[in-house]
Amino acid sequence: MVGTRNHSSNSSAFAIRSGGHTPFAGAANINNGVTIDLRAMDSVNVSSDQTITSVGAGSIWKNIYEELQLMNLTVLGARVAGLGVGGLITGGGISFFAPEKGFACDNVVNMEIVLANGQIVEANSHQNSDLFRALKGGSNNFGVVTRFDLQTFPHGNFWGGFIFYPGSTVPQQLKAFENYMDPKNFDPYAEMFCASGYDGATQSFLVANGIYYTKPIANPPVFQPFTAIQPKLGSTMRISNIVDFVTEEESQQAVNSRLWNSTVNSIESVAGIKHFIIFQRVPAALPGNSLGLHPSKGPLVLCLLSITWNSAADDDLVNHVAKTLIDNIERATKAVKLFGNFKYLNYAANFQNPIGSYGQKSVKNLQRVSKMYDPTGVFQTGVPGGFKLFTPQLT
Ligand SMILES: Cc1cc2nc3c(=O)[nH]c(=O)nc-3n(C[C@H](O)[C@H](O)[C@H](O)COP(=O)(O)OP(=O)(O)OC[C@H]3O[C@@H](n4cnc5c(N)ncnc54)[C@H](O)[C@@H]3O)c2cc1C
Structure with missing residues (x-):
């Protein structure tokens, strides 16, 4: 299957970086390629009814919490100050609220994504819902997420x-x-x-x-x-x-x-x-x-x-x-x-296979969604870093 999705040349290879906290080289940076560094996309905007916080995908959690704390509000995110939003959420996300509210990705209501063909789409439970699910655990395999809209709730000390x-x-x-x-x-x-x-x-x-x-x-x-x-x-x-x-x-x-x-x-x-x-x-x-x-x-x-x-x-x-x-x-x-x-x-370490551990059903679904939204496999071969969907272990 990998053979049918060959990217023409690795000269256009790129990496996607949010907080850059992945501990192994190459997941969020690249040699002889372009790193899309999202750190300048660090906006934090709270809706007027204070139920949704929209954050740029390059924000770091401490900055988000600081803004929200002023209003006695919070969201589900990292337990460590400097982690990025993009990696944490697309990989799952364990927060202080995990036993009660699940993974941080479960508390996202909408994402804005740049797809392989350059189109900018929204994904949520009504629109592009299969992409929405795929991005909750599917990491950098579907597009560049540029904004996350997070469920927001009152919280104090x-x-x-x-x-x-x-x-x-x-x-x-x-x-x-x-x-x-x-x-x-x-x-x-x-x-x-x-x-x-x-x-x-x-x-x-x-x-x-x-x-x-x-x-x-x-x-x-x-x-x-x-x-x-x-x-x-x-x-x-x-x-x-x-x-x-x-x-x-x-x-x-x-x-x-x-x-x-x-x-x-x-x-x-x-x-x-x-x-x-x-x-x-x-x-x-x-x-x-x-x-x-x-x-x-x-x-x-x-x-x-x-x-x-x-x-x-x-x-x-x-x-x-x-x-x-x-x-x-x-x-x-x-x-x-x-x-x-x-x-x-x-x-996960880079020799492990976390996506495979989601089980056959989930893997097949992730592969199907990848083919729908990225038919030429840009995010499979053009973004070589991180955990990929069409590795021999998964096909
Ligand atoms: C000190 C430390 C403490 C940690 N604490 C926690 C914790 O409390 N809870 C927890 O769940 N995890 C924790 N982690 C793990 C952490 O969730 C991961 O390292 C996560 O990848 C960090 O996100 P990032 O944006 O900083 O990473 P990055 O390295 O920037 O990105 C990680 C992966 O996601 C991809 N990616 C990033 N942004 C996007 C985007 N916008 N669109 C598409 N793909 C994207 C990248 O290409 C890369 O492959 C911790 C890690 C460290 C080192």
């Missing part, structure tokens, strides 16, 4: 922050996380991730939990199994606003490090190494997107392996260890029949 513990508390953390994931303890306002790993700077193992309750209620019962764990190394838990929380999250991320999804036990000597395994709940499975999730498949836990390091000279070693570890985790979870096939595109 809430409880959140980080709690740090020594690595020795991991068994207690896992027990508490199991309790959090138990459907009978489900609380739609409780979003968190539990990160444990090795920090090369301090040569120590530690746990860092990001905990958020989207109401101004401190230490609700759903999080008490975590807050009761001792000893603690520190805590920033407080009632505050979303801009404060996303800024704090950004400060916890390594800047200008090499970032990869992985974890290891044999790379402690790698310069600048931080390697963490992070557990978080997969957002509520709502209809209308292309992610292939269904409530009957859940509740699911996302396992994100996150490594940062300093030098390109260590890439091969870290990548090898990452792949090995992922294989081992998959094998172990399959052996106990707890493997879930879903791979979150926005967290």
